[in-house]
Amino acid sequence: MPFRTQLARHTFSTLLSVVAAVLCFVIALQLILASARHELQQNGQETLATFDAIFGEIQSVTDALNRLGYADCNRDNLLAMRRAVFNANYIKGIGFFQDGKLVCATSSGRLKTPLTEPKPDYQDAQGNQFWLRSRIMLFRDDSTPRYAFIAQRGRYNVVLELQQKLAVEMRNARDWELLFQGQGHPPVHMAGVQGLFDGSLAQEQLTNTSFSACSSQYPQYCLALRQSSQAVLEQNSYLMVVAFIFSLIVGAATSIGQSLYRDYRSSIRVRLRQGLRHQGFYWLLQPVVDMASGKVIGAEALARFADDIGPLSPDQFIDRLRELELAWPFTVQMLNRTLTELEACTELPAGFKVSFNIYPHLLATGAIRELMALPVIKASRFKLVFEVTEDEELDKAQAQANLHYLRQQGIGLAVDDFGTGYANLGQLIKMDCDLLKIDRSFVTDMEEHSVRSSLIPQIVGIARQLNVQLVAEGVENERQYQALRKLGVDYAQGWLFGKPMTLGELVVLLEQQAAAA
Numbered sequence: 001m002p003f004r005t006q007l008a009r010h011t012f013s014t015l016l017s018v019v020a021a022v023l024c025f026v027i028a029l030q031l032i033l034a035s036a037r038h039e040l041q042q043n044g045q046e047t048l049a050t051f052d053a054i055f056g057e058i059q060s061v062t063d064a065l066n067r068l069g070y071a072d073c074n075r076d077n078l079l080a081m082r083r084a085v086f087n088a089n090y091i092k093g094i095g096f097f098q099d100g101k102l103v104c105a106t107s108s109g110r111l112k113t114p115l116t117e118p119k120p121d122y123q124d125a126q127g128n129q130f131w132l133r134s135r136i137m138l139f140r141d142d143s144t145p146r147y148a149f150i151a152q153r154g155r156y157n158v159v160l161e162l163q164q165k166l167a168v169e170m171r172n173a174r175d176w177e178l179l180f181q182g183q184g185h186p187p188v189h190m191a192g193v194q195g196l197f198d199g200s201l202a203q204e205q206l207t208n209t210s211f212s213a214c215s216s217q218y219p220q221y222c223l224a225l226r227q228s229s230q231a232v233l234e235q236n237s238y239l240m241v242v243a244f245i246f247s248l249i250v251g252a253a254t255s256i257g258q259s260l261y262r263d264y265r266s267s268i269r270v271r272l273r274q275g276l277r278h279q280g281f282y283w284l285l286q287p288v289v290d291m292a293s294g295k296v297i298g299a300e301a302l303a304r305f306a307d308d309i310g311p312l313s314p315d316q317f318i319d320r321l322r323e324l325e326l327a328w329p330f331t332v333q334m335l336n337r338t339l340t341e342l343e344a345c346t347e348l349p350a351g352f353k354v355s356f357n358i359y360p361h362l363l364a365t366g367a368i369r370e371l372m373a374l375p376v377i378k379a380s381r382f383k384l385v386f387e388v389t390e391d392e393e394l395d396k397a398q399a400q401a402n403l404h405y406l407r408q409q410g411i412g413l414a415v416d417d418f419g420t421g422y423a424n425l426g427q428l429i430k431m432d433c434d435l436l437k438i439d440r441s442f443v444t445d446m447e448e449h450s451v452r453s454s455l456i457p458q459i460v461g462i463a464r465q466l467n468v469q470l471v472a473e474g475v476e477n478e479r480q481y482q483a484l485r486k487l488g489v490d491y492a493q494g495w496l497f498g499k500p501m502t503l504g505e506l507v508v509l510l511e512q513q514a515a516a517a
């Protein structure tokens with residue numbers, strides 16, 4: 001694979017792993033924020049529920065006391081007030097008013113001097129009065145200053161730590177606001193961060209987690225909560241570390257996954273399967289020349305393979321196709337594609353010899369007869385030749401019968417790479433072939449006068465005896481050509497006449513040959 005392509009793949013792969021890791025981390029952050037948002041909403045609802053419970057208590061306790069109808073701070077009144085404080089969940093103290101002045105309280109009993117309350121911070125539609133931050137003394141000897149929320153309803157007031165209680169409820173929110181919005185009344189900021197409720201919560205939604213709602217039971221009271229994303233992430237720092245490690249793992253897994261996929265994709269098995277589906281195979285034609293005239297009288301189809309990963313040579317894929325049990329679809333594709341292309345080429349004369357390599361084991365199965373039913377074979381104007389290498393498969397009775405059948409159908413039979421394989425004279429006689437192809441190794445050795453090349457005259461003798469014609473493979477130079485011609489070899493194939501070429505190139509060769517005649 002070229003270095004640039006490799007570099008581009010490597011860069012893409014790294015980029016993809018980084019993107020996967022970043023994406024995973026971003027999703028994890030979003031999940032943390034979403035969970036914090038959910039928690040804050042719940043927190044807001046729970047706080048409002050607590051608020052409702054507190055105000056419900058204020059209402060029920062003061063209503064009950066007012067209903068008792070005491071006109072002064074007598075023992076029974078004080079006892080009822082103290083009993084109410086004892087039974088209350090939130091109320092810390094109760095006071096009783098006579099003539100507009102506080103005359104007794106659960107904490108200090110009857111006051112020596114009745115107290116006049118300062119002006120309330122706000123008043124609701126029913127005339128109830130509220131003080132947001134009153135300095136109180138819950139016990140006689142209370143020396144530390146304490147501030148409380150006071151609500152006066154009728155002749156009683158109640159003291160409680162409303163803001164403190166709500167602040168505990170809103171454990172997650174750093175910023176919050178409790179607000180009173182009475183009708184015809186400017187909003188009263190009761191506690192927390194002033195202006196938060198009306199402020200820019202909506203605009204801040206992107207960077208903050210927020211909640212804002214009014215009580216369903218006391219709709220004049222509203223609550224806003226805000227927690228910045230930064231605070232959420234700080235609170236969940238251990239989760240962030242886990243998310244970060246997980247993202248790294250996802251990045252690494254993506255990288256490993258890609259490499260496994262690349263290995264899988266680049267495995268010859270997958271490439272060949274894909275190649276059969278997506279035209280990874282194509283066939284070139286090598287001219288076959290008549291020795292006597294020196295003219296091209298035919299061609300052998302030779303398979304080639306190339307995909308986006310690169311080319312594969314026949315040495316790499318021919319045997320592999322057989323192992324993968326793909327020999328049959330490959331052979332059918334070879335015949336269909338090659339013959340369709342050749343048939344459409346008007347420059348090729350009828351009777352032009354077209355040779356195809358056929359897997360010997362296919363000859364031993366009945367399937368080979370199905371080839372004869374292929375329209376491209378039935379309608380072909382060419383002289384078709386099936387080349388088979390010498391193979392023990394051909395000894396089988398079924399193979400012999402099929403070979404006979406093919407011959408009857410007008411298919412020429414050639415024994416390929418003759419001299420290198422298994423065939424003996426008896427087998428050759430049984431095969432009843434038309435052609436013997438002398439293996440390239442005999443031709444190559446001719447100039448060195450090797451023992452092997454000295455066998456060529458013997459091969460010529462066998463061919464004459466069997467009455468078959470001879471084709472010499474791998475003829476690369478004029479000397480080999482002339483020597484083979486003198487020995488009586490009928491046809492030749494080799495680089496001297498042309499390497500495997502496209503149909504267009506073969507046509508040009510034929511035209512040059514016609515022009516020279």
Ligand SMILES: Nc1nc2c(ncn2[C@@H]2O[C@@H]3COP(=O)(O)O[C@H]4[C@@H](O)[C@H](n5cnc6c(=O)[nH]c(N)nc65)O[C@@H]4COP(=O)(O)O[C@H]3[C@H]2O)c(=O)[nH]1
Binds near residue numbers: 301416493495
């Ligand atoms: N050095 C040299 N080489 C020459 C010369 N002339 C031809 N050749 C090469 O010799 C091989 C001849 O094909 P083969 O004996 O049928 O041997 C073929 C054939 O057995 C098999 N093959 C190729 N295509 C197919 C196919 O479509 N189907 C089947 N079943 N087998 C095929 O793969 C083998 C190798 O094919 P290729 O690599 O194409 O190699 C081809 C061809 O390119 C020459 O002058 N010098």
